[in-house]
Amino acid sequence: MAFVERLVCSKCGREYEAQSGILMCEAKDYGRLDVVYDYEKVADAFSLGEAADKTLAEKYWPLLPVDTKYVPAMGEGGTPLLRAERLGEILGMKQLYFKDETRNPTGSFKDRAMCIGVGKALELGYRVTVTASSGNAAASLAAYSARAGLGCVAFVLEAASMEKLAQLAAYGAELVRLKGIEKGVDPTVRAMLRFAEVMRWYPCPSFGPFNPYQVEGLKTIYYELFEQLGYDPDWVFVPTGSGCLLTGVFKGFRDLEVLGKSTSVPKFACVQPEGNGPLVEAFKSGVAFDEVRPWPNPKSVASGLLDPYPWDGDGVLEALRRTGGTAIAVSDDEIMRAVRLLASCEGIFAEPSGAAGLAGLIKVLELGLIERDVTVVVLVTGSGLKDVSPLVKGLSLPVFEPDDPALVTYLQSLRAASASRKVSTELQRTASSRCVNFAQG
Ligand SMILES: *Cc1c(COP(=O)(O)O)cnc(C)c1O
Ligand SMILES: [Zn+2]
Numbered sequence: 401m402a403f404v405e406r407l408v409c410s411k412c413g414r415e416y417e418a419q420s421g422i423l424m425c426e427a428k429d430y431g432r433l434d435v436v437y438d439y440e441k442v443a444d445a446f447s448l449g450e451a452a453d454k455t456l457a458e459k460y461w462p463l464l465p466v467d468t469k470y471v472p473a474m475g476e477g478g479t480p481l482l483r484a485e486r487l488g489e490i491l492g493m494k495q496l497y498f499k500d501e502t503r504n505p506t507g508s509f510k511d512r513a514m515c516i517g518v519g520k521a522l523e524l525g526y527r528v529t530v531t532a533s534s535g536n537a538a539a540s541l542a543a544y545s546a547r548a549g550l551g552c553v554a555f556v557l558e559a560a561s562m563e564k565l566a567q568l569a570a571y572g573a574e575l576v577r578l579k580g581i582e583k584g585v586d587p588t589v590r591a592m593l594r595f596a597e598v599m600r601w602y603p604c605p606s607f608g609p610f611n612p613y614q615v616e617g618l619k620t621i622y623y624e625l626f627e628q629l630g631y632d633p634d635w636v637f638v639p640t641g642s643g644c645l646l647t648g649v650f651k652g653f654r655d656l657e658v659l660g661k662s663t664s665v666p667k668f669a670c671v672q673p674e675g676n677g678p679l680v681e682a683f684k685s686g687v688a689f690d691e692v693r694p695w696p697n698p699k700s701v702a703s704g705l706l707d708p709y710p711w712d713g714d715g716v717l718e719a720l721r722r723t724g725g726t727a728i729a730v731s732d733d734e735i736m737r738a739v740r741l742l743a744s745c746e747g748i749f750a751e752p753s754g755a756a757g758l759a760g761l762i763k764v765l766e767l768g769l770i771e772r773d774v775t776v777v778v779l780v781t782g783s784g785l786k787d788v789s790p791l792v793k794g795l796s797l798p799v800f801e802p803d804d805p806a807l808v809t810y811l812q813s814l815r816a817a818s819a820s821r822k823v824s825t826e827l828q829r830t831a832s833s834r835c836v837n838f839a840q841g
Pocket of ligand 1: 705753781
């Protein structure tokens with residue numbers, strides 16, 4: 401809080417005082433209130449490479465908008481940057497890294513945003529948080545609200561999976577199911593806005609326009625990967641739904657650039673599913689963010705990337721244009737291939753949304769859009785344990801007695817099956833023989 405200078409609306413430019421406690425622009429234009437710091441003061445207080453036993457908020461406090469004592473820390477951030485030797489070799493890349501965000505307390509990077517968001521709710525004296533989601537953002541908000549002793553209300557779509565709702569309910573969140581999407585306007589967002597106002601609840605979805613502090617927590621991903629690498633990567637691949645994550649990571653780079661720590665500009669790659677790609681389309685056609693409309697019928701195995709409207713898309717398009725980055729759409733098959741490659745080659749189990757960044761990298765390499773000798777960081781955003789159902793579907797396993805003679809034949813058939821595995825691309829051929837096919841020895 402100490403070094404926040406003011407809040408500025410990303411749409412209309414209206415300015416607000418740091419102390420105002422305001423969360424949304426009074427013009428009701430769905431602009432994001434960007435937090436502006438006094439960088440001269442920050443420069444004296446901010447340092448990279450702080451002790452590992454400090455919390456996320458303690459390490460980076462000069463560039464965070466909340467007093468550290470309010471942040472209900474539980475081990476968020478500080479995730480490993482894993483060098484991908486095996487996949488790197490398969491893809492012909494020497495400098496490929498995964499930032500493993502599956503390690504966060506609730507299994508996704510959303511914890512970085514929510515610990516700051518909920519800390520701010522406490523600082524501002526709210527008693528109840530409210531969100532419009534049944535996914536990772538809601539799980540994270542519910543967990544941090546529980547830890548902070550705040551109530552939490554989640555407006556969810558009728559179609560939300562019961563597994564996801566069960567996790568929210570376990571954290572003590574109150575769940576309100578709403579009827580489906582009408583004309584692209586998400587009814588959960590409408591209900592959240594309405595009741596935040598009526599009930600004086602603290603809106604804390606994972607989009608900037610309704611909570612200025614989401615982006616602030618997400619910035620820390622860039623600080624960490626810069627500390628871990630020791631330099632700026634050439635590319636950062638980011639699975640994208642609402643665009644808050646990419647907007648936040650780019651702001652993290654901008655902070656380090658202003659402070660004179662970053663010395664080169666990383667290119668950002670926005671990866672969306674083919675079944676929900678408003679930002680890929682906007683980037684390719686060069687349209688302004690104002691002209692982006694909600695995607696008509698979002699559909700993908702990557703359930704975390706299905707925001708029909710990219711609330712923070714302005715930040716994404718700015719990041720791509722300013723860094724010379726790119727946007728790429730990936731199919732569900734490509735996403736599931738990435739899930740399997742990440743798990744079988746690198747030991748990282750990601751949910752489909754979490755592996756979409758790798759799917760994007762593979763596609764961009766296949767299209768020849770980037771060189772293979774550059775340093776690439778791929779964000780792995782959510783744990784496979786969050787969404788196992790797409791993998792369960794493809795499993796069918798016979799059952800044996802341990803001394804059944806048929807078992808020997810079966811084990812031999814495993815070798816045969818994997819050796820003759822049908823593969824379509826060079827990548828899969830190498831990948832299946834090197835990693836997937838352990839039975840071949
Ligand atoms: C929320 C989420 C994303 C996308 O983040 P946005 O800020 O909506 O762009 C990606 N992966 C996972 C696992 C998520 O939960
Ligand atoms: Zn505004």
